[in-house]
Amino acid sequence: MTFGERLRGLREERGISLAELARATSYSKSYLSRVETGRRPGNAALAAACARALGVDPDRLGPPDAPGTGVAAPGNTVAAGAAAPPPPAVPVQLPPAPGVFAGREAALAELDGALSSARPRWGEGGPRVWVIDGMGGIGKTALAVRWAHRARDRFPDGVLFSDLAGHGSAGAPREPGEVLDGFLRALGTDTGLIPPGVADRSALLRTLLAGRRVLLVLDNAAAPAQVRPLLPGAPGCVVLVTSRTRMAGLVVRDGARRVTLDPLPEEQAVELLRRTLGPERVDADPAAARELVRRCGRLPLALLVAAERALSRPGLTLTRVNEELRSDRTRLHVLAAAADGDSALRVVFSWSYRALAPEPARAFRLLALHPGAALTAESAAALLGTTAGNAGELLDVLADVHLLELEAPERFRFHSLLQVYGRELAEGQDPPRDRAAALDRLYDWYRQGADAAGRLLEPGARPAGAAPLPGVRPPVFAGVPDAVAWCEAHLADLLSVIRYAALAGRPPAAWQLPFALWSFFHRRHHRAEWLNAARIAVAAAADSPDPRALTVSLVLLGTAQVHAGRPVEAEIHLRRGLERCAADRGDPESECAARNHLAELMLRQGRAAEALELLEPALPLGRTIGHRWAERVTLTNLGDASLRLGRLADAERLLLEALSLRPTGTDHRTEGLALLHLGTVHRALGRLPRAVGCLRRALELHRAAGDRWAQGRTLEQLGHAFAALERPADALPLWQEALDLMTETGDPRAATLTAQLAGVRGGRELPPPGAPGLRRWRGSAPGRG
Structure with a gap:
């Protein structure tokens, strides 16, 4: 008996509904349902939570099933008292295999051919980069993940996975430097050793992968230039790329082999329906099933959404589903004959959308405005102007009809094409002021969270903006580890928000968020991300009516360049910031910061006398603004400069004074x-x-x-x-x-x-x-x- 079957049996034995178990364990109802039916694997945390909720000993549930297994085979138990060997310390980043999959035998066989036993190291004598290309909704990701799970044991050193966000999102595709940062961390690189530049990060990745057998799955790539820095040099590694473009540059220049996906043959498409709806329902009316396949353009994603529509209403026949399609002639024409996958899928998506009640329908439209793709109950609450509890319920509703994907417990993600569809609906149905207000709340939620984290990381740091907007409930952190974990978990979306705010002409969000994140960037050594965000901040601040925007952004960029090892550029930007302070005389905090950061640069270069001269006016500034943390930093830097100049008595006096100050919080x-x-x-x-x-x-x-x-x-x-x-x-x-x-x-x-x-x-x-x-x-x- 599988873990899911044991869980369902115990739940039904105690008369507890799936919804009640979901509330008691803080897992979503849809996630628990997939675990019980075997479409999602369980895990130790889930087993412990369910045991507590059901009031049973954890042994009654037993351990979660190992990935890719069902009932445990006899003879595989560990002897009493023997300890199982620890799992290998390798990255395994693959998302779960598709719950329903049919067809693609030829494509799978082509990929399997590269795993021939005649090749002891896959990639030697053959291509090491494979591109799966095809139209939107054709099933590229499903094929890549399915095959990667099948081939997992041929890559003993691990599997790396990244969604490159190349198509469908209004935000820019992910920068190669961001992806490299994640891969290097997954391979065990200390954060302090990750270089700031893309070329250096790429070289370090090639070094780490030399002599290893690792599979890299790069999903939804935009162009060859986005992929090339991620390619390993070792022949034992293989890269699997999916893209809506043909990636001709990778084929011509990098020797990639292309696997192009066409719509499923009719019989395979019908088989996909049978595996989704059940054979009884499809075989009861095979002609209607074939008609539905044709109307869906034989696209896997379209078929799955249509099947979900039928599953949500058990009494709905396939003939009736086809009749609903015939009621809209324009849409039927697009669905039956469109060569554009986006156009075909809009119609299919509309079936699930039209079935929604008004509140989740509005949620679908506004949530699609998120510049990134990942959603939590808290970020969704900000967009919708509601509570996290209500937002979580709406996310569950949308996930149940596949308008959202459950990426992890309590974390949801839009499919890129569904997000485009939702944005189109929002533009057509929601007034501009409502859309703008939703985005303003989202920007403010991220800024409030970044501000709160920054004040924990650097006590006394000033906030980037004002009090929260109405309807925004800022994140609350228990301490520094909690704040750092929040920033890391939301880093990709924070960067997307910064880029989107700049493109959308919203200067406050585009410069305030990077300013709020500077201590996190510094503490966690996210140098490339810091530089990119600071450059966006400077460009956006130039259009801001806030007089301090450009000043603090120049100081932010200069500081990022100090820590990225770019001293010439750093001094230019820090001096520009200092000149603006001298001209305005209205921002003593920025002037104090600029003097300290510029002095730190000089101290690094052995220019202690210049640093001392620069720092002396900073001390009264720090005292004027009343921030003991700023005063303490200045005194410490003054003591350092005096020490380097051999003025030991002055250094001792300054350092003792710095230590006597007690700023709010720990530093x-x-x-x-x-x-x-x-x-x-x-x-x-x-x-x-x-x-x-x-x-x-x-x-x-x-x-x-x-x-x-x-x-x-x-x-x-x-x-x-x-x-x-x-x-x-x-x-x-x-x-x-x-x-x-x-x-x-x-x-x-x-x-x-x-x-x-x-x-x-x-x-x-x-x-x-x-x-x-x-x-x-x-x-x-x-x-x-």
Whole structure:
């Protein structure tokens, strides 16, 4: 008995309806139904939630079925007391296989031919890029995912999957850099090691895939240029691309093989209906079934939507479904003879839409305005101006009739063509003011969430905009991890909203959202995304009536370029921002920020005297605006600059003052940097026990903040302190750990520390304490970074 069958049996035994179980477990009714019927796999979290709701021991439900299995085969049990081996640490990003699939034997056989046992490594001697192309709704994704599941065991190093959003959405296709970022993280790359540029990310992906056998499924590609940076160089890897274009460039230049899909042959289309509706219903009127197949243009997606219409009304015959089609001659003509897949599908989509009650029909139209594709109850509530509970119920209704797809529990996604159809309906039926208000609420919901996350990540940071609009319930976070998780989960949609706002001529959203996200971009090393968002912000801010828009956007772009390793561009934009502050004299917060970020750039370049001169006016600005966090950052940077110039008394005074300030919330990063610099001052002055105390506390704070760059610098200085105490056994492991972190984060100090460690291990003396040591490290004292 499968997991789903056991779940249904226990539920019915206790007299609990599927709707009641859905409310008790916080899973949607449609998702639970698919699990019970075997169309979706269960998981451990679902099993635990259902056991609690049903009041049974989890053993009664048993473990969820393994992917691709039904009833457990005899002889496959694990011996008592034996531990099952851990699963391999490889990415498996494939979405579930299609619940209903028919036909495509020739296409599957062509793909299977590449898996011949005569080829020990698929891709050697044959194409390593395959393109599945065809019209919208033809079933490209279903074929790709179906075959990928069949071939999964031939790729022991994993499967990577990404929807490139190439067609159907009003937003721009996904940037290759965003996709590469996700792939590199899935392959285990530390966030701090992901380079900002697309070319460098592409090279790193090829390096990681060299010698490995990985399948990459790139769904819904727009053009060859979007795909090329994602191609591995190793022959053991294979790329499967789906697109509504023929991708001729990939065929000509990259040796791709094309598999073009046509509409299903009639018998296979009828078989798809039989598997969806059940053989009894189709075989009862085979002539009506064949007529329905013809009217759907033999398109799989159109057939599935039509079948769902029939399934929703068990007494509805296929003859009656065909009669409903005949009632609209214009639409019948488009459906029967249109060469354009979009036109054919609009008619089929309208069947499900016309069956909706007024409230879910309005929800379908307004939800389709979302610039991205993913929807949660909270983001849907913002668009609709309702509560999250009501929005969740509406999402379930739309998912039940396949106007939305259930991507994961409580997370829904539009099919791109359905989203286009919904937008057309909204433009024809909803007044412009209603559509604009819905988008304004959505923009505001994302901004409020980004603002709240930013204030947790950087206490004292000012909000990007005003109070929430009426009808907007901002996200609430329990702490920093919760805020970071929200930003990561919504990152793709946040970027889509920023791009769409700029294209739609909505400057506030286009510059306020990037400004609100800057601390998240910085903390999580999303450098390419930060740069792209900041560039959009600057362009949009130029058209904004808000006088501070362009100033803060220039500072944002300059700061992004500092951390992306583009110092020349960074200085240009930061100085432009500073010039605007000097001219307006109306934005002390932006001026303080510009001075600090420009000073950080100078400190990185060894221009400590210039940094000090730039920072001195920033301190009264920080005090004027009343943000202790800004004042503390300025004091810490002033202390760093004084330390680099050898003004140890000034550095100590400034750093102690910085540490005496207590801004609202926790700020491990700035406090840790101040202690790092203060510990370095104590070491230079021969106060070695105090230096050790400061540096140990700084290390704790940097570890709590997850700042690996600062951890490396702190470990290096702590090693120096122990060396000066003539405790080389304590110093050497600290330096080795520091070297590992510096190498990982690309810190230029790694080369110096490598040479120093080699000298110590070669028998030369440790660096002496005092002034000679000061000269040794003064030129590279830790900066804010």
